[in-house]
Amino acid sequence: MVKNYLVKASRKTAIARCMARTGTGKVHINGTPLEAYYGGYKQGLVREPMILLDEETAKLDFFINVKGGGVMSQVQATRSCIAKAVLSANNKEKVKEKIMKYDRHLLVDDVRQKEQKHQLGKGARKKKQHSKRWNNYDMSSKMFFLWSGCSWQIWWVC
Numbered sequence: 001m002v003k004n005y006l007v008k009a010s011r012k013t014a015i016a017r018c019m020a021r022t023g024t025g026k027v028h029i030n031g032t033p034l035e036a037y038y039g040g041y042k043q044g045l046v047r048e049p050m051i052l053l054d055e056e057t058a059k060l061d062f063f064i065n066v067k068g069g070g071v072m073s074q075v076q077a078t079r080s081c082i083a084k085a086v087l088s089a090n091n092k093e094k095v096k097e098k099i100m101k102y103d104r105h106l107l108v109d110d111v112r113q114k115e116q117k118h119q120l121g122k123g124a125r126k127k128k129q130h131s132k133r134w135n136n137y138d139m140s141s142k143m144f145f146l147w148s149g150c151s152w153q154i155w156w157v158c
């Protein structure tokens with residue numbers, strides 16, 4: 001009998017949903033095989049939990065739907081989803097301990113978000129640089145104080 005295991009994982013705004021069923025160890029992401037969907041470094045990140053738990057993942061096929069976020073957030077959500085699916089299929093304390101010892105973020109979702117931009121700046125923290133130069137400029141009487149050498153000079157602006 002074929003048994004299905006449904007799990008969900010997220011990273012920032014990327015959400016991955018995985019259906020794992022008994023099989024031969026295939027991975028399909030959004031209907032595409034892993035080798036065609038990701039290459040190089042990203043494929044290696046997705047394969048990490050499969051290499052770590054090779055005996056358990058060889059018995060399962062993974063069908064993953066990923067949406068939202070950026071590419072790396074989707075990769076991290078996908079790898080987390082695979083690890084959670086293996087854990088739900090085996091449900092052994094030994095497997096959980098092995099995953100937690102390797103990387104805690106494979107089982108625990110990282111919920112940190114980007115801080116929103118605030119007013120008066122280009123980003124969340126960056127602000128326009130404050131200048132004290134114009135503190136001597138009196139706008140109400142249009143009078144300008146200027147230091148020249150050893151004394152203040154007063155200039156009126158029309």
